[in-house]
Amino acid sequence: MRFTYCKDCGTLLTETLIGDEGLVPYCEVCHKPHFDYAPVCILTMVINEDNEVALLKQNYVSKDHLVFVAGYYKPGESAEDTVRREIFEEIGQEAIDIRFIKTHYHPRLDTLFLLYITTVKKRPFRLSSEVDDVNWYPLPIDESLLNKEGVAYMIYQAYKAL
Numbered sequence: 001m002r003f004t005y006c007k008d009c010g011t012l013l014t015e016t017l018i019g020d021e022g023l024v025p026y027c028e029v030c031h032k033p034h035f036d037y038a039p040v041c042i043l044t045m046v047i048n049e050d051n052e053v054a055l056l057k058q059n060y061v062s063k064d065h066l067v068f069v070a071g072y073y074k075p076g077e078s079a080e081d082t083v084r085r086e087i088f089e090e091i092g093q094e095a096i097d098i099r100f101i102k103t104h105y106h107p108r109l110d111t112l113f114l115l116y117i118t119t120v121k122k123r124p125f126r127l128s129s130e131v132d133d134v135n136w137y138p139l140p141i142d143e144s145l146l147n148k149e150g151v152a153y154m155i156y157q158a159y160k161a162l
């Protein structure tokens with residue numbers, strides 16, 4: 001996303017040449033550049049001590065496929081804090097080990113995804129209102145459960161390659 005107006009004072013931005021960055025939207029009132037921006041979203045496989053993965057049914061995300069835990073980064077957190085918070089909020093599990101895998105820019109959502117694999121100690125699920133259902137699935141899973149175009153499928157491929 002590119003800023004048109006200053007996010008602090010609302011002035012229409014001009015384009016100013018800033019070194020190697022090229023033309024950057026600039027506020028002449030605040031004397032500040034406003035660099036292009038994309039929201040950051042974490043997505044994580046959640047695996048327990050029995051080598052089972054949590055697959056979520058979230059009808060607002062997909063009617064046909066299952067997904068992994070995901071959620072938007074909030075300023076003030078580390079990305080690992082976001083992973084820990086989202087796993088607890090969505091399915092009531094506590095992260096023990098959080099392993100970063102890779103990043104992926106999603107053009108349609110204009111969002112940067114950070115992909116993780118998180119280990120938890122299995123405990124009873126407690127679902128947020130955003131989650132319609134969740135179950136543990138022994139690994140490896142049937143890949144047709146995931147959307148082949150989706151980010152969850154991408155991280156599952158990365159997991160298999162480890």
Ligand SMILES: [Zn+2]
Nearest residue numbers: 006009027030
């Ligand atoms: Zn301004």
